[in-house]
Amino acid sequence: MSDCRCKGKGSNELFCRCENTPISFSGNGVGIPVPTPFVSLTTATIMISEKDWVAKVDSMADILVDVVEDIPNPINLFYIVERISESTTKTLCIYNVTDDRANQQYTLTPNNTVCDEPGTGCHKYRLTVISSSPLPQGVTLAFNCRCINVTTFQKK
Numbered sequence: 001m002s003d004c005r006c007k008g009k010g011s012n013e014l015f016c017r018c019e020n021t022p023i024s025f026s027g028n029g030v031g032i033p034v035p036t037p038f039v040s041l042t043t044a045t046i047m048i049s050e051k052d053w054v055a056k057v058d059s060m061a062d063i064l065v066d067v068v069e070d071i072p073n074p075i076n077l078f079y080i081v082e083r084i085s086e087s088t089t090k091t092l093c094i095y096n097v098t099d100d101r102a103n104q105q106y107t108l109t110p111n112n113t114v115c116d117e118p119g120t121g122c123h124k125y126r127l128t129v130i131s132s133s134p135l136p137q138g139v140t141l142a143f144n145c146r147c148i149n150v151t152t153f154q155k156k
Contacts, residue, residue, distance in 0.1 A: 012151065012152060012153045012154075013046075013151070013152050014150070014151050015043050015044055015046055015149065015150040015151075015152075016147070016148075016149045017041055017043050017044070017147065017148050017149070018145070018146070018147035018148075018149075019041060019145070019146055019147075020144070020145050022142050022143065022144050023038070023039065023142070023143045024140060024141065024142045024143075025038055025135060025140065025141045026135070026139070026140045027073075027134065027135025027136045027137055027139040027140070027141075036131045037128055037129070037130045038077070038129045038130065038131060038141065039061055039127065039128065039129040039143050039146050040126065040127070040128045041126065041127045041128075041146050041147070041148050042084070042124050042125070042126040042127075042148075043124050043125045043126070043148055043150055044124070045122050045124050046122070046123050046124070046125075046150065046152065047121070047122050047123075048118055048119065048120050048121060048123065048152065049120060050120065050154070051119065051120055052154060052155045053117070053118070053152055053153065053154055053155070054115055054116070054117055054152070054153055054154075054155055055115070055116045055117075055118055055123070055125070055150050055151070055152050056113065056114075056115050056116075056150070056151045056152075056153070057081055057092065057112075057113065057114050057116060057125050057148065057149070057150050058111075058112075058113045058147075058149045058150075058151075059081050059111060059112050059113075059127040059147065059148040059149070060109060060110070060111035060112075060145075060146065060147055061079070061109070061110055061111075061127070061129050061143060061145070061146040062107065062109050062143070062145040062146070063077075063107065063108040063109070063110070063129075063141055063142070063143055063144075064105065064106075064107055064141070064142040064144055065099065065101075065105065065106050065107070065108060065139065065140075065141055066105045066139070066140040066141075066142070067101060067103060067104055067105070067138060067139050068103065068138045068139075068140075069102060069103060069136075069137065069138035069139075070102055070103045071102055073100065073102065073136035073137075073138060073139045074098065074099070074100040074133075074136065075097070075098060075100070075108070075136075075139065075141070076096070076097075076098050076131065076132050076133050077097040077098070077108075077110075077129055077130065077131055077132075078094060078095070078096055078097070078129070078130050078131075078132055079093070079094070079095055079097055079110040079112065079127075079128075079129055080093065080094045080126075080127070080129070080130065081093040081094075081112055081114060081125065081126070081148070082125070082126045082128070083116055083118055083123055083124070083125055084123065084124040084125070084126060085118065085119075085121055085122070085123050086121065086122065089126075092114045092116055092125075093112045093114050095110075095112075097110045097129075110129070117155075125148055125150050126148070127146065127147075127148040129143070129146075
């Protein structure tokens, strides 16, 4: 991986990636292929030069859901946090985010903190929110904010 930042011994570091530009998706129930990646956010490359380092990965997404239909429209998303090391990807967290409220606007804020022991080398961390089924007719998702932050520190 190019542009790999080196970790010095005894030096904790914080790597942040946040986006606040809204991204919206409107469902027609059929036209969006699945799985659809709504959000994908990747950190800069981090080089761990010594063993026994830990990466604490904090992530979140703020999703405004607008349902204009009077019948429940199920939202079925997957929230995924991964480590990318050279050509391999390891899933650190995956969970299902669901809701089926009708005729209202509400906010979902999935988030996760996970600690990873990536080993020496170059690594990136990625947050992805995908849909496993077509977005229902009458539903709009607005991803207003999404962040992935990595703090590296040496194990004691």
